Amino acid sequence: MEIQNVELIICDWEGCVSEPGGGRVPWDTNAIAKLSDLINQMRKIKGCPSFVLCTGRQFPYGEAALQAVNAFWDDKPSILENGAGLYYPTTKEYIWNPAITDETDKVMVDVRRKAFEAIKTFGGVRELGKEYCISLNPAEDMPVEELYHQILKELDEFGDIIEITHSKSAVDITPKGVNKGSGVQFLSKVTGIALKDMVGIGDTRGDLPMLSLVGHPTGPANADENVRQLAEYVSPFKTTRGVIDIIQRYTGIQFKLT
Numbered sequence: 421m422e423i424q425n426v427e428l429i430i431c432d433w434e435g436c437v438s439e440p441g442g443g444r445v446p447w448d449t450n451a452i453a454k455l456s457d458l459i460n461q462m463r464k465i466k467g468c469p470s471f472v473l474c475t476g477r478q479f480p481y482g483e484a485a486l487q488a489v490n491a492f493w494d495d496k497p498s499i500l501e502n503g504a505g506l507y508y509p510t511t512k513e514y515i516w517n518p519a520i521t522d523e524t525d526k527v528m529v530d531v532r533r534k535a536f537e538a539i540k541t542f543g544g545v546r547e548l549g550k551e552y553c554i555s556l557n558p559a560e561d562m563p564v565e566e567l568y569h570q571i572l573k574e575l576d577e578f579g580d581i582i583e584i585t586h587s588k589s590a591v592d593i594t595p596k597g598v599n600k601g602s603g604v605q606f607l608s609k610v611t612g613i614a615l616k617d618m619v620g621i622g623d624t625r626g627d628l629p630m631l632s633l634v635g636h637p638t639g640p641a642n643a644d645e646n647v648r649q650l651a652e653y654v655s656p657f658k659t660t661r662g663v664i665d666i667i668q669r670y671t672g673i674q675f676k677l678t
């Protein structure tokens with residue numbers, strides 16, 4: 421295929437680089453080592469696109485994930501906490517999504533308190549380490565949809581200032597306007613890289629706001645149907661191997677994948 425003008429590859433973490441399963445499935449460390457080698461090659465080639473993450477994970481997790489795939493040397497920021505902020509691994513600096521205002525900042529204190537009280541009532545645990553977004557994991561015997569509906573009721577009064585969604589493993593509460601779509605727009609603005617020159621890699625519904633904005637939406641073989649429908653290219657390989665295949669396709673780097 422003809423190599424298009426691609427300046428940035430933006431990749432989801434869970435279900436793309438790491439195995440899906442809410443952090444309870446081991447990483448394919450052999451494949452991750454290969455991805456790390458490939459990203460190391462990319463950095464040495466002049467004009468080769470950069471690789472950044474776009475994930476719901478918290479900042480400290482993002483920092484470790486970027487190190488795991490050798491993508492912490494670049495001056496391009498990654499999108500963390502579902503678009504709440506951008507993180508620069510080389511300087512450890514961060515900037516918050518302009519959708520987060522002083523008003524949001526104040527109200528999120530009350531949202532957090534009520535959400536944590538709800539977890540005491542309904543069971544489950546909150547994910548530690550998030551600055552703005554709140555992720556609640558249901559108790560083992562409770563379907564995530566059930567906790568989602570309970571939280572919707574409990575936090576009804578904050579409807580104008582927050583968004584509540586859920587993944588396969590957690591209920592996610594974010595300030596309104598914060599998602600991977602506004603995250604990637606913010607990333608485009610601060611880097612000056614046009615959305616059309618970005619490759620997006622995602623696997624589930626939460627990635628759609630990002631994938632629908634970038635010029636080249638893609639996914640690994642395990643991507644959900646709604647991602648496959650939107651994607652310009654779906655790799656025949658799953659997760660990490662799919663990401664390696666997608667990078668090769670859009671950069672033209674020949675890299676032996678065994």
Ligand SMILES: [Mg+2]
Nearest residue numbers: 432434435623
């Ligand atoms: Mg994912």
